[in-house]
Amino acid sequence: MDQQTVRPARTPARPGGSSDRTGDALAPLLEKLQRIGQLSDDDGAAVRAWPVRLQNARAGSYLLREGQQPRECCLIVEGHAFRSKLTGLGNRQIVSFHMPGDIVDLQHLELRGADHNVQALDEIVVAWIPLDAIRATLEAQPAVARALWRDSLIDGSIFREWILNVGRRDARMRIAHLLCELIYRRGGGRAAHPQQRFALPMSQEQIADATALTPVHVNRMLQHLEAEKLIERERRNFRIRDWAALCSVADFDPAYLHLE
Amino acid sequence: MDQQTVRPARTPARPGGSSDRTGDALAPLLEKLQRIGQLSDDDGAAVRAWPVRLQNARAGSYLLREGQQPRECCLIVEGHAFRSKLTGLGNRQIVSFHMPGDIVDLQHLELRGADHNVQALDEIVVAWIPLDAIRATLEAQPAVARALWRDSLIDGSIFREWILNVGRRDARMRIAHLLCELIYRRGGGRAAHPQQRFALPMSQEQIADATALTPVHVNRMLQHLEAEKLIERERRNFRIRDWAALCSVADFDPAYLHLE
DNA sequence: CGCCGCTTTGACATTGCTCAAAGGATGTGG
DNA sequence: CCACATCCTTTGAGCAATGTCAAAGCGGCG
Numbered sequence: 372m373d374q375q376t377v378r379p380a381r382t383p384a385r386p387g388g389s390s391d392r393t394g395d396a397l398a399p400l401l402e403k404l405q406r407i408g409q410l411s412d413d414d415g416a417a418v419r420a421w422p423v424r425l426q427n428a429r430a431g432s433y434l435l436r437e438g439q440q441p442r443e444c445c446l447i448v449e450g451h452a453f454r455s456k457l458t459g460l461g462n463r464q465i466v467s468f469h470m471p472g473d474i475v476d477l478q479h480l481e482l483r484g485a486d487h488n489v490q491a492l493d494e495i496v497v498a499w500i501p502l503d504a505i506r507a508t509l510e511a512q513p514a515v516a517r518a519l520w521r522d523s524l525i526d527g528s529i530f531r532e533w534i535l536n537v538g539r540r541d542a543r544m545r546i547a548h549l550l551c552e553l554i555y556r557r558g559g560g561r562a563a564h565p566q567q568r569f570a571l572p573m574s575q576e577q578i579a580d581a582t583a584l585t586p587v588h589v590n591r592m593l594q595h596l597e598a599e600k601l602i603e604r605e606r607r608n609f610r611i612r613d614w615a616a617l618c619s620v621a622d623f624d625p626a627y628l629h630l631e
Numbered sequence: 632m633d634q635q636t637v638r639p640a641r642t643p644a645r646p647g648g649s650s651d652r653t654g655d656a657l658a659p660l661l662e663k664l665q666r667i668g669q670l671s672d673d674d675g676a677a678v679r680a681w682p683v684r685l686q687n688a689r690a691g692s693y694l695l696r697e698g699q700q701p702r703e704c705c706l707i708v709e710g711h712a713f714r715s716k717l718t719g720l721g722n723r724q725i726v727s728f729h730m731p732g733d734i735v736d737l738q739h740l741e742l743r744g745a746d747h748n749v750q751a752l753d754e755i756v757v758a759w760i761p762l763d764a765i766r767a768t769l770e771a772q773p774a775v776a777r778a779l780w781r782d783s784l785i786d787g788s789i790f791r792e793w794i795l796n797v798g799r800r801d802a803r804m805r806i807a808h809l810l811c812e813l814i815y816r817r818g819g820g821r822a823a824h825p826q827q828r829f830a831l832p833m834s835q836e837q838i839a840d841a842t843a844l845t846p847v848h849v850n851r852m853l854q855h856l857e858a859e860k861l862i863e864r865e866r867r868n869f870r871i872r873d874w875a876a877l878c879s880v881a882d883f884d885p886a887y888l889h890l891e
Numbered sequence: 892c893g894c895c896g897c898t899t900t901g902a903c904a905t906t907g908c909t910c911a912a913a914g915g916a917t918g919t920g921g
Numbered sequence: 922c923c924a925c926a927t928c929c930t931t932t933g934a935g936c937a938a939t940g941t942c943a944a945a946g947c948g949g950c951g
Contacts (some may be wrong), residue, residue, distance in 0.1 A: 411775070427689055438886075454791075456791060456792070456794075456795045456880055458795065458799050458800060459882035460882070462799040462800075464794055464795040464798040464799045466791045466794045468830055477784075478784040478787065478788065480780075480784075481777065481780060481781040481784050482781070482785070482788065482887060482889050483889070483891070486788050486791065486792070486886055486887045486889075487791060494808060510773065513770065516776070517741065520740075520741060520780050520783075521741040521742070523780075523783065523784060523787065524737075524738040524740075524741050524742055524783060525742070526787055527738060527783065527786055527787045527790060528738065528742065530646050530791060530793075530794060530845060531714070531716060531726045531746065531747060532716070532746070532791060533790075533794050534716075534724055534726045534790060534793050534797060535716045535718065535724040535726070537797050537798040537843070538724040538797040538843030539718050539722040539723070539724045539795060539843060540722075541716070580800075583797070583798030583799060622718055622719035622720070622831035626698075626744060626746055627746045629742050629743070629746075631743070
């Protein structure tokens, strides 16, 4: 009944877990790279050889703080995360949401200090991958480098859409657009089973921080979407009643996700 | 007296210009790559060998439209450009400004359809570089690949800051922040001569589209900044009267530009 | 000279925010 | 198994920032 939220494994991953667990950990990443870049067996093997360090974290805990200079990249294995920035006055803006298979701070391959925070959205399992291991692979396996570059370019495209969303759509459209994006990405392209019920991993306050609204207004707009019979909802459990209409309200065109 | 705007050459570049003009065209790019990535002589030579096609364009003309599938990248040689997206209702959001040395659509190395428009801000000279030429260089010269990747990661960082700017700062801060960014980037890091007068290449309507405000409100906020004695202004000509205070009002921290 | 695009001003409308408090879940310790 | 704390969601009333509409200035250019 809970389609969306991938629960952390019952048996908590041991930090520095054994190699079979490690293989599991990289599976969602490999699947994604396969999808966006076509890797050879050698490429896949090189990625699988990355020495990952597993970590469990609870909802809200920081995986990375602004200003840190990490020497590892953070790959999401299970659960969800978000990246955020703070205004000098303390206002928070969430700039992206992430799901299993996403490397959340790939930019540290080239950029020094983190310019934003990364936090767990729900209970989460992440795999830390040494930057040096990735760099070594990039030289030996150009296809991996291309796939990762492509991934970060898609990231950029999503950021541009978010600037548009936050800047030029009204509250109702913003929220609808975010819903569409999350549902679409959950399906890995092709809004899979838009009718099914699912649980969003984020609170209304986090939706507010992603759409640049207040939690109060998010609440009202969700009720509005419900009254329009576009969605059904009960706490964080959603069902889309009219996917086409929701997309239209949201002004949602998935081209920017570049999932083909 | 016009520090900011680089005037298009008096002698208009011929499309498909001769090789000496071509060398000039790539100079700002090489300088930038040098700064962010340390290229060897070979690397530089490979870039200089790119067969560019020069084009003059007047303010407002489109260099690229959403949905197109370009086979060339667009490098700015002189003048300025901006990228924008449109809402289904026709509201425009500018997502970035660009200056000489910027490749404005590097993402087409990996991504198919353009997800946004690119337009000239003022009179401009651009160099079109075949994607295949760039791809060939990426394989042969990994340092060039790294520098370009790094550049696109910085792009992403700027997008994140814009999401924050548009999402969580008020109108006055947004505009001040945009001013700070433009001045800082003009100096290539280190806000060079913040006291000097300069002309912004964009209209107040374009500032509005970049900050997600209306032109009317931009006008009022500029007057407000002037009344606070932070800036001096007469049409598009500006002088910063108090750089430190402006940065503070703007909540501006240049770390996100990653210029070190 | 006269058009045109940009900037500026004014009056008014509205979206979304603030503040405050109440209602529900869920979990924990006694 | 209850009592309570906590975290989220929901509601209400009033307000502020920003948008809308309309028109007037003002510079530059053909």
